[in-house]
Amino acid sequence: MPELRTTTLVDAPVRTVAGALLDTRLLARSVRGLGLRISGGPVLYEGAALVGSAGRVSGTLAVTRADTTGVSAELVEGPLPRFRLRTDLRHTGGGTLVVDSVEWLSPGGPLGRLADVVVGRGLALKVLRARAAAVSARSAELLRARVVVGAAIVHEGRLLAQQRAYPPDTAGKWELPGGRVEPGETDHAAVIRECAEELAITVTPGDQVGPDVPLRRDLLLRAYTATLTAGTPTPADHQATRWLTTTDLPTLDWLPADRALLPSLLLP
Known part of the structure; x- marks a missing residue:
């Protein structure tokens, strides 16, 4: 051959x-x-x-x-x-x-x-x-691309995911919590801020997981592990949140960029 x-x-x-x-x-x-x-x-x-x-x-x-x-x-x-x-x-x-x-x-x-x-x-x-x-x-x-951070929050053996409410073309799809890194902000600081703003929780970010995932020519998604240290996830702008087991991960309708991270998010 x-x-x-x-x-x-x-x-x-x-x-x-x-x-x-x-x-x-x-x-x-x-x-x-x-x-x-x-x-x-x-x-x-x-x-x-x-x-x-x-x-x-x-x-x-x-x-x-x-x-x-x-x-x-x-x-x-x-x-x-x-x-x-x-x-x-x-x-x-x-x-x-x-x-x-x-x-x-x-x-x-x-x-x-x-x-x-x-x-x-x-x-x-x-x-x-x-x-x-x-x-x-x-x-x-x-x-040179700008960064959107994602938080892979694992608590008691389960991973936290959230379901988008908008825009219409992505409503109902699932993703990791997170958002854009602001000018002058570190990736870890963005993870902490976004989790507080989106879910009213406190987390401690850890190592990066998976590859950088391209979103647009000048924008990428970078995911980090995170430990929940205080609060109960309460979505502010999302339809729902859900704690997932390894069996649950492939069953959800993920956004394409977050789906690319799934092999790196398999739980122990």
């Missing part, structure tokens, strides 16, 4: 590069100039589906991994017996090493093997090079 691999060193932390990889638009832009099209939701997450096409030929990729270690996707419907795209991230002293690989299996017989040599390898290498350049550029953008 043919396989190609490329490596790129990106001058950004692992969580930032992982966030760049979650941007569906990044993948779409990197292949558009090659006559390929990719469409899907705004953010990649485990279980998401991407639809790709080249002319009249189309296929569906299922995302099997999307976290701080990288992204993987496999063809579940399309013209090839097998196609897999994998990106692994490794921390180094000089930045983040991005290891991209693609492997595929063409239809059998001499024509299939000829297609691998003449078309498949060349196209796969172009895709990997374009993707590497796009990841580097998007990571640089995210380093």
Whole structure:
């Protein structure tokens, strides 16, 4: 089965590069100039589906991994017996090493093997090079982006989530408590302030969990663990709050950015 691999060193932390990889638009832009099209939701997450096409030929990729270690996707419907795209991230002293690989299996017989040599390898290498350049550029953008913080508040083995009341296009969906970091404010200070304003509770923020998640070109979501130290969550501007077990997490209709964090929010 043919396989190609490329490596790129990106001058950004692992969580930032992982966030760049979650941007569906990044993948779409990197292949558009090659006559390929990719469409899907705004953010990649485990279980998401991407639809790709080249002319009249189309296929569906299922995302099997999307976290701080990288992204993987496999063809579940399309013209090839097998196609897999994998990106692994490794921390180094000089930045983040991005290891991209693609492997595929063409239809059998001499024509299939000829297609691998003449078309498949060349196209796969172009895709990997374009993707590497796009990841580097998007990571640089995210380093300058404004931050929205999310609080992963765990109490007695359960995670706190809140249900949006507005705007209409997101009403009813679930998210972590949090909000934008104000100018001159630290991420931790924003977590404390937002939890007090939104839920009338006091929390102590801890370490970051999961990757930076792109919301817009100049805005990202960054989540932190938090310990509830005082108060009972009382929503001010949300429909409801709910304490969730690990079994509950995948059953809610999460906002896409918060859904991307779920693999990092699995409870002990």
